[in-house]
Amino acid sequence: MNEIMENLKLEGSAKTPTVTFDAGGGTLELKGRSIPENSVEFYKPLNDWIDAYGASPKAVTTVDIKLEYFNTSSSKCILDLFKQLEGLNGKGTEVKVNWYFEEDDEDMEEAGEDYQAIINIPFNMIEVEEI
Amino acid sequence: MALSNIYELYQTMERDNTMLSFKGVVTSDLLTSVLQIMESKLDHVEKSPKTKKKVYNVLVECLQNLYHHNEEIGQSEGLDFLFSKSALLMISKNSDHYEVKTGNYIAKHKSIELKQKLDDINALDKDGLRDLYKSVLNDGELSEKGTAGLGMIDIARKSGNKLEYDFMPVDDNYDFFCLNVKID
Numbered sequence: 001m002n003e004i005m006e007n008l009k010l011e012g013s014a015k016t017p018t019v020t021f022d023a024g025g026g027t028l029e030l031k032g033r034s035i036p037e038n039s040v041e042f043y044k045p046l047n048d049w050i051d052a053y054g055a056s057p058k059a060v061t062t063v064d065i066k067l068e069y070f071n072t073s074s075s076k077c078i079l080d081l082f083k084q085l086e087g088l089n090g091k092g093t094e095v096k097v098n099w100y101f102e103e104d105d106e107d108m109e110e111a112g113e114d115y116q117a118i119i120n121i122p123f124n125m126i127e128v129e130e131i
Numbered sequence: 132m133a134l135s136n137i138y139e140l141y142q143t144m145e146r147d148n149t150m151l152s153f154k155g156v157v158t159s160d161l162l163t164s165v166l167q168i169m170e171s172k173l174d175h176v177e178k179s180p181k182t183k184k185k186v187y188n189v190l191v192e193c194l195q196n197l198y199h200h201n202e203e204i205g206q207s208e209g210l211d212f213l214f215s216k217s218a219l220l221m222i223s224k225n226s227d228h229y230e231v232k233t234g235n236y237i238a239k240h241k242s243i244e245l246k247q248k249l250d251d252i253n254a255l256d257k258d259g260l261r262d263l264y265k266s267v268l269n270d271g272e273l274s275e276k277g278t279a280g281l282g283m284i285d286i287a288r289k290s291g292n293k294l295e296y297d298f299m300p301v302d303d304n305y306d307f308f309c310l311n312v313k314i315d
Contacts, residue, residue: 036277037162037199040273040277069184071191071192075281079269104181107184107185107188110261114261
């Protein structure tokens with residue numbers, strides 16, 4: 001019991017984002033691009049990690065999404081990830097999402113708003129010069 | 132092919148401002164290479180980060196459509212295996228817009244389904260497309276191949292134009308699906 005939860009760190013590639021899930025800090029970050037042909041394979045370990053984290057989460061869980069591109073296959077997996085976090089929200093942790101987008105990138109801003117409309121957790125839309 | 136055709140082919144591509152043209156089987160590696168080449172080309176020729184992203188996004192979805200389609204047709208009977216898996220991709224830059232053209236074989240019963248989908252998409256405006264995307268995203272399931280049924284909707288959203296398409300009859304079982312995506 002009370003095993004220390006391992007962090008999840010994945011280096012980004014040409015088709016996949018850098019993943020930094022830190023159990024101790026309660027921070028989950030996706031950064032870069034997410035365009036694998038089949039995203040299920042890539043996102044499965046992330047879902048598994050969140051499941052394990054949900055057993056003893058930090059009081060506040062901060063999710064930072066800093067993506068420059070994602071494909072439609074990933075868009076579904078990202079929604080599933082948010083739904084999973086929505087399920088944790090209020091159960092020992094308050095989940096909040098910071099959705100980053102580059103200035104003038106309306107498409108990425110709209111994508112964040114669309115998730116915000118579907119998912120019942122607080123979203124901060126954060127405009128930055130460069131991701 | 133006569134040697135003079137090579138020059139003609141070159142001239143045609145020059146006239147159409149072709150940035151990249153590929154005919155063959157779209158594999159995962161090919162897809163990666165094309166995206167890398169196009170990303171660096173776009174970095175050189177396109178100043179607007181917004182347009183660059185839209186073109187790149189459309190390319191990703193078009194290439195992944197061709198890639199997943201190949202997996203599908205590979206298992207079907209009829210057309211010669213390699214011939215049927217082969218597809219066409221062309222990217223050109225005109226003075227005020229980009230064009231991404233794709234061509235691939237498709238089983239006739241799938242043509243009907245796809246035509247309906249494209250007509251539905253073309254009937255929608257910007258907000259309508261956004262609503263459709265949201266509802267498919269929220270209600271749809273990923274296929275085993277990881278496709279979400281969102282590709283064409285996303286292409287239409289990023290394009291900002293109607294999707295131009297045609298199905299050319301090939302034989303009793305197959306059509307050749309032609310798609311032209313204009314990105315402003």
